[in-house]
Structure formats: structure tokens, C-alpha cells
Amino acid sequence: MCSSVLAKTQMWGLLARPLQICIIGAFIVSLGLAALYKFGVAEPRKKVYSNFYRSYDSMKDFEEMRKAGIFQNAK
Template sequence: MNSGALLKPQMHGLLAKRLWVHIIGAFIVALEVAAAYKFDVAEPRKKVHADFYRKYDSMKDFKEMRKAGIFQSAK
């Protein structure tokens, strides 16, 4: 064999090998996006809602709406 000869490129199984790499990469990116959404959007939103309902007085709100005339059946 000639020491200067080039090796043949891999042709058999090349697509499967490349797809496997891309599938794993896509899975990792999807996990990162899901974690970022959870901690940057969902958790702060839950905290804001919990804080709102901790301080919310429904009777006070109802009385203000009744004074404003929103309800026609409640005087």
C-alpha cells in the first residue's frame, strides 16, 4: 500500500451517524429551552399570582364594583 494514498471517505451509515448527533443536540437544546422558560417565565408568574391572591379581598372588590354600578341585580 502506498503511504501517500488517501483513505476512502465513510459512506455507509453516514446519514444515520449524522442524524444521531443532531437528534441528541436537538434534545439538549429543547431541555435548555424548557428549563429557561420554567425558571424565567413560569415560576415568577406563579409567584405574582400567589402574592395577588394572598392579599386579595373579594368582598372589598365586590363592594367597589357594586358602588360603580357594574352589577344591576345587586344593590
């Protein structure tokens, strides 16, 4: 009689390892996209707004709109 021992199959951890790799990958990708949005969209937008409001005169803009007839109550 021949007695050979078969290796036991792995029954746990079959999903955990690939899922852990996917979660780490998703975290890295999301951080990269957040940084890309911050430096590619948000910071340039802040700069444009600050440049606009640095030289913006609200009273001059109001007078132009009043002369154009946009406001009905302001004479």
C-alpha cells in the same frame, strides 16, 4: 498485471451519524429552553399570583364593582 485493491465505499450509515448528532443536539436545546421558561417565566408568574391572592379580598372587590355600577342585578 498490477493488482491493487480499492477501498470499498461506505454505503450505509451516511445519514445515521449526523442525524443522531442533530437529535441529541435538539434534545439538549429543548431541555435548556424548557428550564429557561420554567425558571424565567413560570416561577416568577406563580410568585406574583401568590402575592396577589395573599392580600386579595373578594368581598371588598365585589363591593367596589357594585358601587361602580358594573353589576345590574346586585343592589
